[in-house]
Amino acid sequence: MNFIRTQKPVIFKIGIYVAMINLLLSALLIIGLPVIITQKLGFSQQMGNQLYGICEGALAAGGLLGGILAGVLSKRLRLESSYILLFAGSILILPIAFALLFSFSSILSYFIILVCCFLIMAFSTIFSIQMLAYVQFVTPPDLVGKIMALMMTVSMCAAPLGQAIYGGLFEIMSDKLYLIFFFAAAASCAVALFSRKAFSAIANA
Numbered sequence: 125m126n127f128i129r130t131q132k133p134v135i136f137k138i139g140i141y142v143a144m145i146n147l148l149l150s151a152l153l154i155i156g157l158p159v160i161i162t163q164k165l166g167f168s169q170q171m172g173n174q175l176y177g178i179c180e181g182a183l184a185a186g187g188l189l190g191g192i193l194a195g196v197l198s199k200r201l202r203l204e205s206s207y208i209l210l211f212a213g214s215i216l217i218l219p220i221a222f223a224l225l226f227s228f229s230s231i232l233s234y235f236i237i238l239v240c241c242f243l244i245m246a247f248s249t250i251f252s253i254q255m256l257a258y259v260q261f262v263t264p265p266d267l268v269g270k271i272m273a274l275m276m277t278v279s280m281c282a283a284p285l286g287q288a289i290y291g292g293l294f295e296i297m298s299d300k301l302y303l304i305f306f307f308a309a310a311a312s313c314a315v316a317l318f319s320r321k322a323f324s325a326i327a328n329a
Contacts, residue, residue, distance in 0.1 A: 141322075144282070207320040252279075
């Protein structure tokens with residue numbers, strides 16, 4: 125903490141942005157997907173459970189693709205452009221919101237959710253890997269383990285907080301779930317745009 129506070133305050137900023145992904149996006153998907161797919165789209169219980177399982181697989185596949193792309197594109201990825209990854213993941217919340225708002229057919233809504241979740245996880249994974257790689261680069265070797273542990277702790281603590289918030293919202297606004305997704309998209313986009321200046325400053329430091 126002393127190293128972050130006195131020598132590399134940039135690490136604190138990066139930790140906040142990684143935590144925001146878990147708070148606004150990851151927590152939303154963890155809480156929202158089972159509710160929407162198994163309860164709101166009109167599928168039978170058995171079919172809903174099967175489709176939710178497939179969606180979980182799509183999230184995992186998106187994470188794998190993001191990890192692969194982070195390695196393949198490592199020389200092309202620039203820190204000052206990291207906000208684009210955040211913004212892209214945030215924008216992909218909107219199609220889900222519109223599917224819920226306009227009550228598309230069950231299978232069309234599910235397909236939209238499936239594709240968006242896959243892409244959101246891919247973008248989020250690329251962003252997280254890029255941030256963690258940068259933290260390792262600017263941290264002295266003897267502190268890497270401690271700093272990474274601290275970063276992971278902050279990031280992991282954001283997820284249950286987000287789940288608690290969204291859990292309450294999904295119960296209170298069960299008939300207007302699209303509003304929750306519009307809020308999450310707006311908040312995430314605001315974070316992404318706000319981070320643009322910070323990442324440019326970090327890259328030029």
